[in-house]
Amino acid sequence: MIRIVPLIMVMYIVSYLDRVNVGFASVTMNADLGLSATAYGVGAGLFFVGYVLLEVPSNLVLRRVGARRWLARIMVTWGLVAAAMSMVHNEWSFYTLRVLLGIAEAGFVPGVVFFLTLWFPRDVRGRVTGAFLMGIPFAVVLGAPLSAGLIQFGTETLGVQGWRFMFLAEGIPAVALGVAVLFLLPDRPETVNWLSVEESTALNRKLAEENEFAESHGLGTVAAAFKDWRVYVVAAFGFAANIGGYALSFFLPQVITGLSATFGTRFSLMQTALITAIPYSAAAVAIWFVGKNSDRTGERMVHIAVPLALGAVAVGIALYLPSTIAVIVAISIAAAGSYAIIPIFWQLPPRFLTDAAAATGMGIIASLANIAGFISPYITGALKDATGDFKTGMWFVSGVMILAAALAASVARRPEFARLRPGTQPPSRGQL
Numbered sequence: 001m002i003r004i005v006p007l008i009m010v011m012y013i014v015s016y017l018d019r020v021n022v023g024f025a026s027v028t029m030n031a032d033l034g035l036s037a038t039a040y041g042v043g044a045g046l047f048f049v050g051y052v053l054l055e056v057p058s059n060l061v062l063r064r065v066g067a068r069r070w071l072a073r074i075m076v077t078w079g080l081v082a083a084a085m086s087m088v089h090n091e092w093s094f095y096t097l098r099v100l101l102g103i104a105e106a107g108f109v110p111g112v113v114f115f116l117t118l119w120f121p122r123d124v125r126g127r128v129t130g131a132f133l134m135g136i137p138f139a140v141v142l143g144a145p146l147s148a149g150l151i152q153f154g155t156e157t158l159g160v161q162g163w164r165f166m167f168l169a170e171g172i173p174a175v176a177l178g179v180a181v182l183f184l185l186p187d188r189p190e191t192v193n194w195l196s197v198e199e200s201t202a203l204n205r206k207l208a209e210e211n212e213f214a215e216s217h218g219l220g221t222v223a224a225a226f227k228d229w230r231v232y233v234v235a236a237f238g239f240a241a242n243i244g245g246y247a248l249s250f251f252l253p254q255v256i257t258g259l260s261a262t263f264g265t266r267f268s269l270m271q272t273a274l275i276t277a278i279p280y281s282a283a284a285v286a287i288w289f290v291g292k293n294s295d296r297t298g299e300r301m302v303h304i305a306v307p308l309a310l311g312a313v314a315v316g317i318a319l320y321l322p323s324t325i326a327v328i329v330a331i332s333i334a335a336a337g338s339y340a341i342i343p344i345f346w347q348l349p350p351r352f353l354t355d356a357a358a359a360t361g362m363g364i365i366a367s368l369a370n371i372a373g374f375i376s377p378y379i380t381g382a383l384k385d386a387t388g389d390f391k392t393g394m395w396f397v398s399g400v401m402i403l404a405a406a407l408a409a410s411v412a413r414r415p416e417f418a419r420l421r422p423g424t425q426p427p428s429r430g431q432l
Helices: 005-033 037-065 067-087 091-105 108-117 122-133 135-156 162-184 197-216 222-227 229-263 269-297 302-320 324-340 355-370 372-387 391-411
Strands: none
Touching: 005 037, 005 067, 005 091, 005 108, 005 122, 005 135, 005 162, 005 269, 037 067, 037 091, 037 108, 037 355, 037 372, 067 091, 067 108, 067 162, 108 122, 108 355, 122 135, 122 269, 135 162, 135 269, 135 324, 222 229, 222 355, 229 269, 229 302, 229 324, 229 355, 229 372, 229 391, 269 302, 269 324, 302 324, 302 391, 355 372, 372 391
């Protein structure tokens, strides 16, 4: 964990910041480029077109060439495209670079999740995945004031449009980190010198025992992943989490800025950034403790249904509350509910998929889940233009999350989704 988790966490912080820093830029960029809320929402969501289409192929390539080489390639290319966002000059160049950024980053998250199945047994994988995915809230907690500071520095000191300088400055670290990954990220236990032969053999034996069930029933092929209905159930959980998460990521700075009209409180760009960090701090805490408790109990579905239901209620009522503080508290609950389930649902596919099917299934799940990354900002932006505020868009987000919570509750007693105590094996084929 010490040798692997901090590195992949830093990788995801850089990745996610380059994906969502357009939300910080939008406060001034939209006016500079003449973008409506709908046009901005389309551009923010177009990231996911190439991302969705290439998730499965990317994960299959990663399985063939190794995580170290492929993740390094992903990081270098997305860093170059992220930096190129500084050259956006109109609506169509904005759209084009967002599509290219999605193509460059495709396969990163499911690739890392698949990589973790090669290193960590099931009993600890939830908290390890949670530690990796804490890069999401940390990217905002750290990135919000960083992005605001870079925008201000570019505007006030360099005399340029600050959001352009921000894109350039935040894209370069991904390229450098991608080069470092080639030297720092290990592919498999047997390829490192800091494990003895006995240690790597014991670890691989443990992982092989966990995979034995799926392998013995032919659940290791690419075709098996596409045919398995459980893949699509897990994807639905990811879709709901992303509907909530991306609505907040892309529009929260604008929502906070809009509170000034409601409550007469005006925020500077830096104050907006710092307030934006509050819900993501709550999300970071929720990711860690929900993932840890889920590992401890071996229970997954309650740990999906309850956070989604709480988040759905919170996001639905947030903009009707009577004060800025109350709104931020509700949005914090919504963020915690959306993000807390992400490391949990990623633990489900290895129960019934292995080998090529695991790589494929995780790619399918990531692809379908990330369709929400287009739908969420587009619908939220379009409803904002149509109604004049974000309330209707938040009710849409709430509805999707509550439906997914109901789905989790409905399948909770099926053997493949039921509580699995640490140290026990998945159910037999007959039970499934």
